[in-house]
Amino acid sequence: MGGAYSASLCRGGITGGCLTIQPGGLLFTTQKIQVPRDKRRIFIPFADLRGVGPSRVFGFPAVRLETGAQGWEFVIFRRAAFLRELRSCWLGREISF
Numbered sequence: 001m002g003g004a005y006s007a008s009l010c011r012g013g014i015t016g017g018c019l020t021i022q023p024g025g026l027l028f029t030t031q032k033i034q035v036p037r038d039k040r041r042i043f044i045p046f047a048d049l050r051g052v053g054p055s056r057v058f059g060f061p062a063v064r065l066e067t068g069a070q071g072w073e074f075v076i077f078r079r080a081a082f083l084r085e086l087r088s089c090w091l092g093r094e095i096s097f
Helices: 079-089
Strands: 004-010 014-022 025-029 041-045 049-057 060-067 071-076
Touching: 014 079, 049 071, 049 079, 060 079
Parallel strands: none
Antiparallel strands: 004 014, 004 071, 014 025, 025 041, 049 060, 060 071
């Protein structure tokens, strides 16, 4: 388990950062000062995820993550590898791809 992927959060623009698969969920981090502090470090627990699917943002490969409260969209380089690794973390869980 684990793996870091170059990713950009698509919320009010494209924000570059890193999306990491961790034992309890996904962690997005960025160091950019123009990003509000509450969006510089976002942890999405696996237990909160309801759906994951491929999408496109401005023509770039992206992934849409659905939680009970909101949806997140990330442009992810090596999207196929990210989705493969995410599937392997979810064996036995109720999450739709």
